[in-house]
Amino acid sequence: MQSTVIAPSILSANFARLGEEVDNVLKAGADWVHFDVMDNHYVPNLTIGPMVCEALRKHGVTAPIDVHLMVEPVDRIVPDFAKAGASLISFHPEASAHVHRTVQLIKASGCQAGLVLNPATPVEVLDYVLEDLDLVLLMSVNPGFGGQSFIPSALDKLRRVRGMIDRSGKAIRLEIDGGVKADNIADIAAAGADTFVAGSAIFNAPDYADVIAKMKAAVAGVR
Numbered sequence: 454m455q456s457t458v459i460a461p462s463i464l465s466a467n468f469a470r471l472g473e474e475v476d477n478v479l480k481a482g483a484d485w486v487h488f489d490v491m492d493n494h495y496v497p498n499l500t501i502g503p504m505v506c507e508a509l510r511k512h513g514v515t516a517p518i519d520v521h522l523m524v525e526p527v528d529r530i531v532p533d534f535a536k537a538g539a540s541l542i543s544f545h546p547e548a549s550a551h552v553h554r555t556v557q558l559i560k561a562s563g564c565q566a567g568l569v570l571n572p573a574t575p576v577e578v579l580d581y582v583l584e585d586l587d588l589v590l591l592m593s594v595n596p597g598f599g600g601q602s603f604i605p606s607a608l609d610k611l612r613r614v615r616g617m618i619d620r621s622g623k624a625i626r627l628e629i630d631g632g633v634k635a636d637n638i639a640d641i642a643a644a645g646a647d648t649f650v651a652g653s654a655i656f657n658a659p660d661y662a663d664v665i666a667k668m669k670a671a672v673a674g675v676r
């Protein structure tokens with residue numbers, strides 16, 4: 454079984470003090486930094502790119518940086534993120550003409566590779582590529598914005614993908630992103646997730662350590 458990872462999405466951090474926000478959330482017990490890249494094309498919002506990832510590394514961040522690309526096209530930005538210090542790079546199959554090629558490109562760049570399924574993307578998109586992946590990210594909101602509500606059908610999808618991963622026998626992480634809170638994370642973990650992205654639930658809380666501890670305790674109760 455993969456270890457539990459809490460990955461705060463910096464989409465909900467205070468961008469005017471980003472280095473300090475990332476330091477604080479890591480000191481508060483976060484395991485990874487989730488880095489949402491939006492291009493105002495694949496999704497209707499515009500965020501941050503490789504320069505910000507590089508700036509966090511220069512600031513001294515050593516934790517894994519989990520880059521979620523919501524961009525189209527994908528391939529030309531992959532080497533830039535690898536050079537900027539990304540640890541994992543995930544992308545949406547709808548945004549790449551050649552999914553297998555993009556996975557290989559990410560791995561050849563020295564990063565771990567993830568594939569992201571939107572709420573309405575069927576799990577069959579994982580056929581023929583699952584065993585090449587390090588991570589599957591299931592979106593439990595439509596991508597583009599933080600602070601949305603968890604879409605309940607994601608629980609059934611988690612169970613289905615958990616089964617696919619277990620049958621593969623590979624050490625592939627199952628990550629969930631969107632509307633994850635301290636009060637629903639136990640159900641999400643019970644459905645099979647091991648890696649939990651949470652933006653507003655952490656960065657809008659007065660005490661990051663308190664909410665991360667509550668999330669970890671809730672997950673530990675079911676895993």
Ligand SMILES: O=C(CO)[C@H](O)[C@H](O)COP(=O)(O)O
Nearest residue numbers: 462596597599600632652653
């Ligand atoms: O990828 C995302 C949106 O596209 C965000 O990571 C996600 O929505 C997290 O925010 P919140 O926990 O507030 O729902």
